[in-house]
Amino acid sequence: MAAAALLSVARQPSRTALFAFTRSLGTAPTPPRHSFDKISAQHISALKQIVGGDANCFTDATSLAAYNADWTGRYRGSSQLALRPPTPRAVADALKYCTQHGLAVVPQGGNTGLVGGGVPVYDEVVISTAALNAVESVDADSGCVVAGAGVVLQALDEELAKHNLMVPLDLGAKGSCHIGGNVSTNAGGLRYLRYGSLHGSVLGLEVALADGTLLDLLSTCRKDNTGYDLKQLFIGAEGTLGIVTRVALQAAPRPSSVQAAWIGIQTFEDVRRALRLARRHLGETLSAFEFVDRASLDVVLEGQHASMRLHDPLPDNPTPFHALVEVSGSNEAHDTEKLEHFLEAASEEGIAVDGTVASGGRQLAELWAIREGISEALARRGAPVYKYDVSIPLSCWYDIVTDMRARLSEAGYNDSSGVRVVGYGHMGDANMHLNISSLEVDDRIGNLIEPWVYEWVSSRGGSISAEHGLGQMKASAIGYSKHPEAVRLMAQIKDVLDPSGTLNPYKVLPSS
Amino acid sequence: MAAAALLSVARQPSRTALFAFTRSLGTAPTPPRHSFDKISAQHISALKQIVGGDANCFTDATSLAAYNADWTGRYRGSSQLALRPPTPRAVADALKYCTQHGLAVVPQGGNTGLVGGGVPVYDEVVISTAALNAVESVDADSGCVVAGAGVVLQALDEELAKHNLMVPLDLGAKGSCHIGGNVSTNAGGLRYLRYGSLHGSVLGLEVALADGTLLDLLSTCRKDNTGYDLKQLFIGAEGTLGIVTRVALQAAPRPSSVQAAWIGIQTFEDVRRALRLARRHLGETLSAFEFVDRASLDVVLEGQHASMRLHDPLPDNPTPFHALVEVSGSNEAHDTEKLEHFLEAASEEGIAVDGTVASGGRQLAELWAIREGISEALARRGAPVYKYDVSIPLSCWYDIVTDMRARLSEAGYNDSSGVRVVGYGHMGDANMHLNISSLEVDDRIGNLIEPWVYEWVSSRGGSISAEHGLGQMKASAIGYSKHPEAVRLMAQIKDVLDPSGTLNPYKVLPSS
Known part of the structure; x- marks a missing residue:
């Protein structure tokens, strides 16, 4: 084959055209709406104050459209409120308010998922971590980078390039996806063969829990064997156990x-x-x-x-x-x-x-x-x-x-x-x-x-989701890859961290 | 310096002489014995039957001495019963019996730990996984090896060498330590710089839980994003959440x-x-x-x-x-x-x-x-x-x-x-x-x-245990590396998996 029998297509596919014709197919019936409260003017007012005012709070149809639909056009919710808290503390406070007031929440990163995990199913409040977009520190010696959940993967990689480092993760969606979302979905992609899973390269996390705790697991140590490695629970939990707000990651040396x-x-x-x-x-x-x-x-x-x-x-x-x-x-x-x-x-x-x-x-x-x-x-x-x-x-x-x-x-x-x-x-x-x-x-x-x-x-002992996660699409199919006792244990852990089921309902685990 | 200004010392240090003079120093006071039942003739008889008879059941002082003391001579318990169940199912059944009868259990692998995690503090029943010593399968294409928890690290590495593969883990204690213990302590060692943590290279686990469930998380897939990655909880939990019985590991290509x-x-x-x-x-x-x-x-x-x-x-x-x-x-x-x-x-x-x-x-x-x-x-x-x-x-x-x-x-x-x-x-x-x-x-x-x-x-934001774990030695010091809300969450997870506290009491988490 000739060297250049090839096409000049951007690695980042167009988010508008792609999957325009793809419809919701082969998924289980949407589970009925749980008995969450409906958003009220009072809720909006309180949450607006928590996240710092109008600029971080969206209720108009135009703004909401982008938060409600995933990029494939396959999944679409009807949220009436999207929040963009400016700090991890504000993420946790908004989440606490929702839990206390019986509102459901869907955490959202770059909204580039393929299984409907990051958009509302019904009218869940969208909490976007997009504003947490600072690369906070890079230790050129150890290769540890600390970044807000909303940092775009490509931006993170470009920042690391200045230090001859590289994110050990690459995706087609790198221009849009967020590192917090990558962690929450345990994104795989193109460098996995060499650098392995995020379970190996994430050093620490900060996570907002349903009760408003801002759980500090943000170790920057490459090795830390002090108790259960709790951060692992949130890697790949698709926002059902907490909202990742900050990430400490082991970067790889950048190949020359x-x-x-x-x-x-x-x-x-x-x-x-x-x-x-x-x-x-x-x-x-x-x-x-x-x-x-x-x-x-x-x-x-x-x-x-x-x-x-x-x-x-x-x-x-x-x-x-x-x-x-x-x-x-x-x-x-x-x-x-x-x-x-x-x-x-x-x-x-x-x-x-x-x-x-x-x-x-x-x-x-x-x-x-x-x-x-x-x-x-x-x-x-x-x-x-x-x-x-x-x-x-x-x-x-x-x-x-x-x-x-x-x-x-x-x-x-x-x-x-x-x-x-x-x-x-x-x-x-x-x-x-x-x-x-x-x-x-x-x-x-x-x-x-x-x-x-x-x-x-x-x-054949395979996995029905190698890297995309379960989201809405495959929540009811988990039994094809996990034994009942494992699914039960997952539900127990969900119950410890989010007893009222506030976080990302109808996703990952089969709806009860 | 001359090339050979060097010493011919075996990489595996002598287990008898080493630390002979090292005493228990600088540790917190031993917590009081919890109100577990004491071992009785009836218990011994029932457990003997579960593990397949006399050959797998040890009650004599000579045999017990090796199970009661760690290799550093620093930690020494007074167990009256050590079991060596021949199958994972027998491990789970023995554990279930102990839970049901209020007996405490200490899981034990190669007994090469440095923080007293693998030996009894008081009279806990020792459940050794040493008999689970078969390398069950090696997939030369994918590099996935499945082995019983009792396989000695060096034996595993030698088996993999036949396929030009290598365990991505090397320790001074490789001649004695078991892969199940390596996983349970999230062992670090000499190849960590290149191959990273076991959180990245363990593909699946089978774990006996306190209630007798044999939890099958034994995926052999390199990628599997179906629900919470539960196996991660058991990596580094030092046997306090379950007993690892089988391990699926991603081997590395063996360097030439x-x-x-x-x-x-x-x-x-x-x-x-x-x-x-x-x-x-x-x-x-x-x-x-x-x-x-x-x-x-x-x-x-x-x-x-x-x-x-x-x-x-x-x-x-x-x-x-x-x-x-x-x-x-x-x-x-x-x-x-x-x-x-x-x-x-x-x-x-x-x-x-x-x-x-x-x-x-x-x-x-x-x-x-x-x-x-x-x-x-x-x-x-x-x-x-x-x-x-x-x-x-x-x-x-x-x-x-x-x-x-x-x-x-x-x-x-x-x-x-x-x-x-x-x-x-x-x-x-x-x-x-x-x-x-x-x-x-x-x-x-x-x-x-x-x-x-x-x-x-x-x-300075470091970790008080980089690779040895907490065990007995540092359980009360966990607060130096983990925030109180993280320790609380660990205790909640312990409570889900082992509500009666059967598994490895007095270790990892501060005693309540």
């Missing part, structure tokens, strides 16, 4: 060199061999191993004429599978040599039948644009996109795509009827993004997919 | 090359510069940056004539500070070049005034033997060793040593009176091991050290 190869592969078994080979040859420099199947690539290539700029023609017949293999490190020459050795070996062993290398700059961005353009290209096809973010053992990782294709094809849904089943994702982490795109609305498709897809994943 | 340099440095400010330089030049290959002060080195060198074999004389006048800098990676030539560049830069900038390089094998083991021989050499000086494992910001990291020396010296305790204050540790993680050795028992020394040392650490 980033390079990547795009390789074409004939069989999935050979993709697995390529991953093993990459681990062996690239070792500590391997920073991404992303998988793209032919169907995913086709969707991107078909979409390019309408909205994207084509640099170069692709070969006539791309291979069935593709891998984007990235290395990053502290010594460009070493990294180049490692990448070359890997590519030589992959070629000699007949694994890579096609390939191109990009070393920083535009070429690298173009390679990533293909991988990151899939989701947008699918949305542009029109009609619903059924999106599943799952973990599956590598031994049967791609089977979910072929099994799903066979299942839908048997029912008459295939390429010629406009239904596409595509698979791509973070294969280095066993994280598959299975997407089904159709050209028109058809409830039968949804019924063919769910709950079959969850059962498939569950029976 | 390990090399190290020992450098001599004149000032502590230059040690900090050396760490920065190491991060820049060694990048992703840096696997350890260990600090040894002159006083620590002197203790090792003085001890060598008595018990260790000297290979080569040291220079007449070693520098005040030393760093052991290790690199490991997938390409020996690259790693060598990086290490050379680092040493050249350190030399050109006047940071390293002395240095030696070891590349694998005996030389490398000898360098590590100095670093790991400090603790044993201190114990061999005789009389008490006051040991503190703390996190301190690097900006004042070594001040605790000089401040402690000044404090004791003012009171007449100095080198000429046989009192040595030494500092060493995992400087790359800001983890200081402060040790005070004296030649005779003197309560005044203990009173000069505590609580001053905890106040000193606390006032």
Whole structure:
């Protein structure tokens, strides 16, 4: 494949167009509204005072629209009040008021989630942490950065770049998402293979609890074994246990060199061999191993004429599978040599039948644009996109795509009827993004997919949410990945921290 | 310094001799025995049946002695019954019986802890997970290993080596400690700088709860965002919330090359510069940056004539500070070049005034033997060793040593009176091991050290236990590192999981 058979798509997809046609599909029925109080003029007046006046308090329809709808357009609530407290203390005080007065609350960060976790289901009060947007300190020696929950991921990364450091986390939504939201959803993304989970890199948190306590767990120590590691509870709790107000994070050294190869592969078994080979040859420099199947690539290539700029023609017949293999490190020459050795070996062993290398700059961005353009290209096809973010053992990782294709094809849904089943994702982490795109609305498709897809994943010991969380979308499906006694224990912990259920109702745990 | 001015000391210190003279010092008074039931013949008979008979049930004084005393000789209980259940289910059943009958339990792994967390305080029933010693599965593709809690760390590492994998954890006690105990204490150790905390690398756990539930959180997925990450609660809970019975762990690729340099440095400010330089030049290959002060080195060198074999004389006048800098990676030539560049830069900038390089094998083991021989050499000086494992910001990291020396010296305790204050540790993680050795028992020394040392650490935002945990030793000192509302929340969580307080009483949390 030519080096630049690639598209210049911004890594941050447009928040307006994307998923415009995606509707709420395959989710459980919305649970009935709990008996929370309704917002009154008196509540508004009191909360306005708590958060410092009109400037931080929104009740008009125009402002509320942005707080009520998620960026996919799939989830929409009807909150009558959104607050933007200027300090962590004000977050805690507003939350305390809501708890005391029987009002429900939905915490909101950058509102870039994919499972409806950050928007109201009904009329919950929105508490946004957007105003907590200061990078408070960077310790260049230890790599510890302390930031308000509302700091945008990209802004945090740019601040760290001044110290030759990097956030150990990267997402397509980096230009909009907040570090507080990243922590609350335990965001995964593109650097996970190398830097692991936020459970490992978050050093400390400050969290506003439902009773108004501002819980100070904001350790900046890299090692601290004094009692239960409570901060872990709030990482990935999607705002149901407390509102993260400040984050202390272990930054990573910023690599001075980033390079990547795009390789074409004939069989999935050979993709697995390529991953093993990459681990062996690239070792500590391997920073991404992303998988793209032919169907995913086709969707991107078909979409390019309408909205994207084509640099170069692709070969006539791309291979069935593709891998984007990235290395990053502290010594460009070493990294180049490692990448070359890997590519030589992959070629000699007949694994890579096609390939191109990009070393920083535009070429690298173009390679990533293909991988990151899939989701947008699918949305542009029109009609619903059924999106599943799952973990599956590598031994049967791609089977979910072929099994799903066979299942839908048997029912008459295939390429010629406009239904596409595509698979791509973070294969280095066993994280598959299975997407089904159709050209028109058809409830039968949804019924063919769910709950079959969850059962498939569950029976193979996978996770029905690898990195997106449960939110509204999958709260009722938690049982496919967690045993009843674990779900019960979660509910008990929820009860300790938020006995009146103020925080983010109808999310994460099945509604009682 | 000559390459081999070094000692051949086994990395696993002798469990019998070490700390023979170390007494329980500086700890809070032992809390009174809670009103648990006493063990009866009926209890023994019932529990014997649960764990599968005589072979797994110990009541004789000789057997009990090993379960009752920790390896430092500092903590000693008086349990009348030790159980070694053959299966996780039997662990849970034995625990359930104890809870139902008002008996207290202390879970025990390899019994290598340093804070008395794994031995009884009074007559708690010991439940050892030593029989759960099977490595159950290794997925060479994903790097996920599933093992019983009783697998010895070194055995686990050797099993993983067959798959070119490695446990992302290494300790001096690797020959004796168990992976279940490592998880329960959130063990840190020598690879932490590179691979981070067990909070990041444990994928799943199976845990026996006080009520007999065998909680299955044994995910083998690298990514799983389905609800609260409950397993995190048990990592570092020191057996007070449940007994870890099985562990799923993300192994790391095994490096094919390990090399190290020992450098001599004149000032502590230059040690900090050396760490920065190491991060820049060694990048992703840096696997350890260990600090040894002159006083620590002197203790090792003085001890060598008595018990260790000297290979080569040291220079007449070693520098005040030393760093052991290790690199490991997938390409020996690259790693060598990086290490050379680092040493050249350190030399050109006047940071390293002395240095030696070891590349694998005996030389490398000898360098590590100095670093790991400090603790044993201190114990061999005789009389008490006051040991503190703390996190301190690097900006004042070594001040605790000089401040402690000044404090004791003012009171007449100095080198000429046989009192040595030494500092060493995992400087790359800001983890200081402060040790005070004296030649005779003197309560005044203990009173000069505590609580001053905890106040000193606390006032600088450090942690009073970086990696050893709280156990018996520091349960009452938790307030120096955690706010009251955090300690209260810990107690609430303890109450959810173990309402009758069966599990490991008198440990971690202050006794009520």
